[in-house]
Amino acid sequence: MNRKVCIVGGATTPFDYGPTGFENIEGGAAECVKETQRDIPEFSLRDIDLMIYSHFSVHFGHQLAPEWIIHDHLGLVGIPHYRVENGGNTGGSALYAAALAVMSGHHDVVGVIGWETMDSVSQSQGSEFIAMASDIRYELLVGGIYPIYYAAMANKWMHENRVTEEDVATIAVKNRNNAMDNPKAQWYRNEHRYITVDDVMNSRLISYPIKKYDCCLMSRGVAFLLVCSEEYAKKVNPDGYVTIDGMGLSSCTIRAGDRLNFPGWIERYGPGYPDMTEFAACRNAAEQAYKMADIEDPLREIDFGEIHDAFSTSEAQIYTALGLADKNNIAQFIRDERTHMHGDIPMNPGGGLMGYGHPVGATGIMSAIECFYQLSGMIPKKHLSRKTEVPDAECGIVNSHAGTGTSISNFIMRRH
Amino acid sequence: MGETEVLTTKKKKKFAYEPVFTEKKEYRPENVREVGFVFVGHEISEDGNVMNQFLHYDQLYTIRHGQNSRFFKGLLDGKILGTRCPRCGDTWVPVRTHCWNMDCNLQKTEWVEMPLKARVHTWTVAGWSGRSSLKRLPIILVYGVIEGSKVAIANELKNVKPWDVEFNMPLKIVFKPPEERIGAIIDFHFEPEDGWEPSPMNKEKERIKKLVEPVYEWVKTLK
Ligand SMILES: [Zn+2]
Numbered sequence: 001m002n003r004k005v006c007i008v009g010g011a012t013t014p015f016d017y018g019p020t021g022f023e024n025i026e027g028g029a030a031e032c033v034k035e036t037q038r039d040i041p042e043f044s045l046r047d048i049d050l051m052i053y054s055h056f057s058v059h060f061g062h063q064l065a066p067e068w069i070i071h072d073h074l075g076l077v078g079i080p081h082y083r084v085e086n087g088g089n090t091g092g093s094a095l096y097a098a099a100l101a102v103m104s105g106h107h108d109v110v111g112v113i114g115w116e117t118m119d120s121v122s123q124s125q126g127s128e129f130i131a132m133a134s135d136i137r138y139e140l141l142v143g144g145i146y147p148i149y150y151a152a153m154a155n156k157w158m159h160e161n162r163v164t165e166e167d168v169a170t171i172a173v174k175n176r177n178n179a180m181d182n183p184k185a186q187w188y189r190n191e192h193r194y195i196t197v198d199d200v201m202n203s204r205l206i207s208y209p210i211k212k213y214d215c216c217l218m219s220r221g222v223a224f225l226l227v228c229s230e231e232y233a234k235k236v237n238p239d240g241y242v243t244i245d246g247m248g249l250s251s252c253t254i255r256a257g258d259r260l261n262f263p264g265w266i267e268r269y270g271p272g273y274p275d276m277t278e279f280a281a282c283r284n285a286a287e288q289a290y291k292m293a294d295i296e297d298p299l300r301e302i303d304f305g306e307i308h309d310a311f312s313t314s315e316a317q318i319y320t321a322l323g324l325a326d327k328n329n330i331a332q333f334i335r336d337e338r339t340h341m342h343g344d345i346p347m348n349p350g351g352g353l354m355g356y357g358h359p360v361g362a363t364g365i366m367s368a369i370e371c372f373y374q375l376s377g378m379i380p381k382k383h384l385s386r387k388t389e390v391p392d393a394e395c396g397i398v399n400s401h402a403g404t405g406t407s408i409s410n411f412i413m414r415r416h
Numbered sequence: 417m418g419e420t421e422v423l424t425t426k427k428k429k430k431f432a433y434e435p436v437f438t439e440k441k442e443y444r445p446e447n448v449r450e451v452g453f454v455f456v457g458h459e460i461s462e463d464g465n466v467m468n469q470f471l472h473y474d475q476l477y478t479i480r481h482g483q484n485s486r487f488f489k490g491l492l493d494g495k496i497l498g499t500r501c502p503r504c505g506d507t508w509v510p511v512r513t514h515c516w517n518m519d520c521n522l523q524k525t526e527w528v529e530m531p532l533k534a535r536v537h538t539w540t541v542a543g544w545s546g547r548s549s550l551k552r553l554p555i556i557l558v559y560g561v562i563e564g565s566k567v568a569i570a571n572e573l574k575n576v577k578p579w580d581v582e583f584n585m586p587l588k589i590v591f592k593p594p595e596e597r598i599g600a601i602i603d604f605h606f607e608p609e610d611g612w613e614p615s616p617m618n619k620e621k622e623r624i625k626k627l628v629e630p631v632y633e634w635v636k637t638l639k
Contacts, residue, residue, distance in 0.1 A: 141601050205544070206542070210540075259567075262516065
C-alpha cells in the first residue's frame with residue numbers, strides 16, 4: 001500500500017422524509033461541514049484540495065449536476081470536483097475514489113459529500129425511479145420495484161440455508177431499536193418506538209418473504225466525510241483519527257438471473273456460485289479488503305460493522321458473504337444474536353438503513369461516519385447514551401451495496 | 417434549427433446504414449403527454465419559514481434497441497428469440513449480442529428460436545409494487561430458466577394460486593393475443609405446464625395465504 005488514508009471527521013444532517021425545514025441540499029451540506037468543524041476546530045475549508053460528490057439519481061433532484069450547487073455554496077471555487085454514481089454503492093464508491101486520491105499522493109485533504117432527496121416524488125414513484133437501475137428492458141416492467149428482486153433472491157437463499165422469516169425479523173428489530181439511541185436517525189425522528197419480531201411478522205406483505213419492516217426507509221439526507229493523509233490527520237485530530245487499512249470494490253451482473261453460470265465467477269469460485277442467492281461481489285470485495293488489512297479471521301478480528309441492510313434478508317446474506325458464517329451455521333449465527341449490541345460482532349449500532357435511513361448517495365458515507373464515531377470514541381457525544389457504543393472498538397467494517405448486489409464495497413477501518 | 421430551415425434543407429443521405437421505419441404503431445393512452453417543465457403549484461408553512469413548489473416534467477424517450485431489436489420484434493410475433501455463441505455454444509435469454517466468455521473475446525452471437533418451456537429457478541409473491549403495477553397485485557414473480565438458456569429471466573407467473581408456486585416447477589410461456597402485444601417483455605408470462613398439479617397445503621403455503629389475503633382486499637379499494 002502507498003500512503004495511509006485517514007478519516008478525521010464527518011457528520012450528517014438528520015435523515016428524514018417530508019418537510020422539516022432543512023430541505024435544500026447546499027444548506028444541509030454546509031451544516032454537516034460546520035458540525036465537523038465543531039468536532040475538529042483545526043479543520044478549515046481552505047485545507048480541502050479535492051471534493052468528491054456522492055449522489056445517485058438526478059431523477060430525485062430535478063436538477064442535473066446538482067453537486068455544482070453545493071460546491072460553490074461552500075465557497076470552494078477553484079477546487080477540483082466531480083461526482084461519483086454507482087447505485088446504492090454510490091457512497092462506498094465515492095469513499096473508494098477519495099481514498100485512491102489520497103493514497104496516490106496527488107491529494108491530501110478530500111471532502112466527500114453525499115445526498116439524496118427521495119421525498120421529492122411520491123413513495124411509489126420513488127420506488128419506480130430506483131427500479132430504473134434494474135434493466136428496464138427486461139425487469140422493470142415485470143417486477144416494478146427492488147424489494148421484489150431481493151425477495152426472489154432471499155427466498156431461495158433462506159430455503160437453502162434453513163433461515164426463517166422470524167430469524168431475519170430479528171435483524172429488522174435490532175437495527176430499528178439501535179436507531180432509538182440515535183437522534184439523527186429517521187426511525188428515531190418518525191415512528192420512534194421499540195419493535196418486536198411480531199411487529200415485523202405482522203407488517204404488510206411487500207414481497208414474500210419480505211414484509212414492510214424488513215425494508216429500509218426512503219429518506220432525505222446529506223452527509224459529509226473528511227478523508228486525508230496521515231500528516232494532515234495528525235495536525236487536526238491527532239487523538240481521534242481512524243485509518244482505512246483495507247478496501248475492496250467488486251461487481252456483479254445487473255440482472256440477478258444472469259448469475260447462474262457466469263464465466264467470470266466460475267473462474268474465480270467454481271460452478272454453482274453465486275447462483276441468485278449469494279452476493280459474490282461482496283465476498284470478492286471483502287477478500288480484497290481483508291488481504292489489504294491483513295485480516296485472516298474476520299469474525300475474530302473485526303469488532304463491529306456498519307453494513308448495507310437494505311433488507312433484513314440482505315443483511316443476513318451479507319454475513320455469509322463477509323465470511324462471518326457459512327451455510328452450515330448461518331441460521332444459528334443469527335439465532336445466537338451475534339450481531340446484536342450484546343453479541344461479539346455488533347452490526348449497525350447506528351441503526352443502519354432500516355433505522356438511520358437510506359438517502360442513497362448519503363448512505364455509504366453515513367455508514368463510514370458511524371464507523372468513524374465508534375472507533376474514535378465519539379459515540380457518547382453523538383448518540384443519546386452508551387447503549388449503542390461498541391466497547392473498546394479497534395476495528396470496524398463498512399459495507400456499501402448496489403443494485404441486486406451489482407456493485408459492492410467493503411472497508412476495514414482501525415483506530416490508529 | 418428553425419422551422420423554415422427544415423422545409424428548405426434537403427435531408428442528406430447518411431454514409432452509414434440508415435434504417436427506414438415503415439411499420440409504425442401508436443398506442444398512446446390519452447393521459448400520456450409531454451408538456452416540458454410546468455410549475456403546477458406551491459405551498460408555504462404557517463410560520464412563513466418554509467416553501468415548497470410543485471414542478472411537473474414529462475419526457476418521451478425512444479428506446480433504440482439496435483442489435484437487440486430481433487428479441488423485441490420476436491415478442492410481437494409470439495416468439496422467444498435467444499442468442500447463442502457459435503464458439504462456446506452458451507445460449508441466453510435475456511440476450512447477449514456478444515459472448516460473455518472471455519475466451520470467446522466478445523464473439524458476435526447468432527439468433528436462435530427458443531422453446532416455449534421453462535423451469536422456476538426462484539420465485540416471490542409481491543404484495544406491493546411500483547405505481548404502474550399496483551392494480552395487478554398480488555403478483556407472482558418468478559425467475560425462470562427457458563429450456564437451453566444459461567440464465568434465468570424474470571416474468572410473471574399466472575394461472576396459479578400465489579401460495580402454490582414451487583421451486584423447479586415446469587412452466588410454459590404464454591403470449592398475449594397478437595393485437596395486445598407491444599414488443600415488450602410483458603407480451604408474455606409464465607403459466608404452469610399442462611398437467612402440473614400443486615402439492616397439498618402446508619405450513620409455508622398457509623403463511624403465504626395469510627400474507628396475501630389482505631392484498632386482495634386492499635387492491636379492491638384502489639380507484
Ligand atoms: Zn462464447
